[in-house]
Amino acid sequence: MMGRQEAGQAPLFYAFNLEDHVPASHMLRGIDRFLDLGELHQHLAPHYSHTGRPSIDPALLIRMLIVGYCFGIRSERRLCEEVHLNLAYRWFCRLGLEDAVPDHSTFSKNRHGRFRDNDTLRFVFEKVLERCLAEGLVGGEGFAIDASVIKADANRQKGVPGVDAAWDREMPLTRPIREYLQALDDAEAPRTPPKNVSLTDPAAQWTAAPGGPAFYAYSTNYLIDVKAGVIVDVEATPAYKTDEVEATRTMVDRVEQRFDLKPTRLIGDTAYGTSEMLGWMVDEKGIEPHVPVWDKAERKDGSLGRSDFRWDADANEYRCPQGKPLLSSGKPTADNTLIYRSNLHDCAGCELKPRCCPNTTHRRIARQVNEAARDVARQLSTTKRYAQSRRHRKKVEMLFAHLKRILRLDRLRLRGLKSARDEFLLAATAQNLRRMAAWLMPKSPEAAMATTL
Structure with a gap:
């Protein structure tokens, strides 16, 4: 028999608990488990007055922003509507059924005011990172x-x-x-x-x-x-x-x-394989550079490249395939390179000249000031650890x-640029929270039972 809904009188009282209506497998349960905003009020305390009307809780604003970035809700006006309607969002934001949702204008005032002045979004990002460290994910x-x-x-x-x-600085900008x-x-x-x-x-x-x-x-x-x-x-x-x-x-x-x-x-990638960057990694920080070397010294026309010349660090010179030296004056150029030149007489009668320097009287090789660090990167590129890093x-x-x-x-x-920094910090915070929820929360009731045994 077909059922029908009867339009009766609505009950006067409801027994309703938000906790019972958010599934145990919902992503926000995992995010809520790993998000700790207990120190946020102390962090923002200098930016609030001790008297006057109580403001909207900044923890509520942060939780709403995290909901927006976790679920791709780009508009703050729409975010307020979604939090108003969605039970799981209300539960995560600590809002009851009758609690009012903040107006969307509140976000812009706090973004450009207290949150930015006190670097609050980076504070939240680093608190989430601390939890990642504590959980052993780093x-x-x-x-x-x-x-x-x-x-x-x-x-x-x-x-x-x-x-x-050009802008007229006397006019409102x-x-x-x-x-x-x-x-x-x-x-x-x-x-x-x-x-x-x-x-x-x-x-x-x-x-x-x-x-x-x-x-x-x-x-x-x-x-x-x-x-x-x-x-x-x-x-x-x-x-x-x-x-x-x-x-x-x-x-x-x-x-x-x-x-x-x-x-x-x-x-x-190769963008980070410049001479200055490699020198900073190797010489200043002591970090292995698992990056391709930005190198244009090798030739593609079949002529001899720099790798065909042997470097003698003790003598500070290159040796050509015929054993002749290439020497430098020791004065670097504007782009921090040293020029090593062969002797005119050595090249004049050399049988390899057509393959070495066919269009010049002698051979020149440019060596970066940080060439030793570049050599370290080249050597690492032949190892199994480097191949693994390329996959990572x-x-x-x-x-x-x-x-x-x-x-x-x-x-x-x-x-x-400051607003771009805020958006990227919130997005990275959301990604780390989603990562913890995905990696550390039980996937099913069976898995949850297994973790308690």
């Missing part, structure tokens, strides 16, 4: 570094050439422009004007992906531990290779200072794919 032996380009919230049509970019001009004022050395500058987000870099149109973008730089793919640090930069490489030094030094973690090996590097690529496809952070919603 090995500390191998780190991988990489950067991914994220589109800025800037119309590619609304830009001007960098040399023509938007926050991203004020931050950009302040960064220019604080820079230690003037920088070459970029090719194109956005009028709405001038800190974003004009860049182009291979085979696609140019656009304004920032880069999110991840430093991850390869044991479980936990993000140990994140840094926002304009989408510029030099800034991305420099961010590596910042992150490695910061993780060592704050968590006493320094990897044995650092894994990266895929973990950071997977995190970027997860960031863009699952968390939907393929385009920034906020403008300015």
